[in-house]
Amino acid sequence: MKQGGSDAAKRAAGEAAAETAEDGMVIGLGTGSTAAHAIRAIGRQVDAGLDVVGVPTSFQSRELARTAGIPLADLDEVTVDLAIDGADEVAGGDLVKGGGAAHAREKIVDASADRFLVVADPTKMAETLSYPVPLEVLPAARTTVAESVRELGGDPDLRRAERKDGPVVTDNGNLVLDCAFGEIADPAALAADLATLPGVVEHGLFVDVADAVYVGSEDGVTVREL
Ligand SMILES: O=C[C@H](O)[C@H](O)[C@H](O)COP(=O)(O)O
Numbered sequence: 001m002k003q004g005g006s007d008a009a010k011r012a013a014g015e016a017a018a019e020t021a022e023d024g025m026v027i028g029l030g031t032g033s034t035a036a037h038a039i040r041a042i043g044r045q046v047d048a049g050l051d052v053v054g055v056p057t058s059f060q061s062r063e064l065a066r067t068a069g070i071p072l073a074d075l076d077e078v079t080v081d082l083a084i085d086g087a088d089e090v091a092g093g094d095l096v097k098g099g100g101a102a103h104a105r106e107k108i109v110d111a112s113a114d115r116f117l118v119v120a121d122p123t124k125m126a127e128t129l130s131y132p133v134p135l136e137v138l139p140a141a142r143t144t145v146a147e148s149v150r151e152l153g154g155d156p157d158l159r160r161a162e163r164k165d166g167p168v169v170t171d172n173g174n175l176v177l178d179c180a181f182g183e184i185a186d187p188a189a190l191a192a193d194l195a196t197l198p199g200v201v202e203h204g205l206f207v208d209v210a211d212a213v214y215v216g217s218e219d220g221v222t223v224r225e226l
Contacts, residue, residue, distance in 0.1 A: 005121025006218065007033075010086075013119040013216030014038035016223070017084045020117065023051045026078045028109035029065050030085025031058040031102035034119045034216075038084040043068025055080055057109050058102040059171050075109060083113035087206075089131035090124050090213055093226040094187045098134030098204030101159065101170045107202055111209050118213045125215060129187055132178040133194070134159070134204040139175050141199020146177060148197045152190070154179040174201055 014037025021027055021042055029039050039054075039061060046052065046069055054070040055078060056062035065072055085106055087095040095118060097103045110116045135156075137145045146156040159168040159176040167175050184190055187207050194203040213224045 005034075005123040008218050009121035009216040010034040010119070011037045011216065012218075012221050013121065013214045014084070015041045016216065016221040017117045017119050017214045018042045018045065020082065021045060021050060021052055025052045025081040026073065027052050027054050028080045028083030028085065028113050028116075029054045029056045029061045029070070030083065030110070030119070031061045031100050031106060032086040034086035034121065035061065035084060036064055038119060039064050039070070040068055043070050046070050053078060055109055057085065057106040058100070060100070060102070075112070080109060080113040081115070083110045083116045084119055085110050085116070087118050087120055087124055088204075089126050089129055090118060090120055091126045091129045091187075093208050093210055094129055095206040095210060096129055096131040096133055096204050097206055098136070098176070101134065101136070101168055101176050103134055103204040104136045104170065104172060104202035107206060107209070110206065115211045116209060118210045120213060120215050122215060122217060129184040129205075130182060132157070132180040133184075133190070135177045135179055135194065135197075136170050136172065136174045136201040136203075137177055138199045138201060142175050142177070145197050145199050149177065149179045152181075152193055154181045172201065
């Protein structure tokens with residue numbers, strides 16, 4: 001994962017995006033260290049009287065939102081007005097996500113939102129996407145999907161857990177293949193190819209889904225509308 005960005009930069013981005021929350025909104029709550037700052041900030045606003053409902057994108061964001069005191073709903077009960085989520089890499093309006101293996105639920109929530117704000121630090125910004133694309137795959141499809149990824153020119157790597165023997169298992173009970181493709185000249189074309197592979201639950205390319213990117217730094221936040 002690109003984790004080189006400072007916590008201050010992540011905080012600046014997360015807190016600035018959280019400022020756009022308004023009374024009555026349903027807010028998609030992203031996953032990861034940058035989105036966590038937004039969740040904590042929204043929690044503080046709820047403490048101060050803001051009336052919103054959160055839709056978590058992972059076990060982790062649900063836990064954090066509960067601790068922060070944000071009322072929660074499931075996506076099948078509401079429609080999302082605003083989503084705030086991090087990214088592993090951002091190029092133009094396209095993203096690679098899933099460094100925390102949460103991209104399947106994130107994509108459902110982020111893509112359904114009226115407005116999706118990406119929160120990032122400068123280390124995430126690139127001219128061209130080249131970050132390995134995570135694929136969430138059904139366990140039985142691990143080998144066939146890996147073979148298909150090689151045929152597409154990629155190098156798949158089963159994600160291993162750091163504090164357990166064996167692979168990472170997603171919140172949905174599936175495995176993750178991190179697939180290096182080098183520089184991704186045409187993210188939309190690769191996204192279309194990956195989406196057709198049997199057994200792929202979701203890939204981590206988010207093409208033309210975001211509405212704005214909030215890039216934090218120690219000196220402030222730059223907002224790029226897309
Ligand atoms: O699955 C995880 C998500 O896509 C995260 O939003 C992404 O990995 C960025 O996380 P962080 O803000 O910790 O770098």
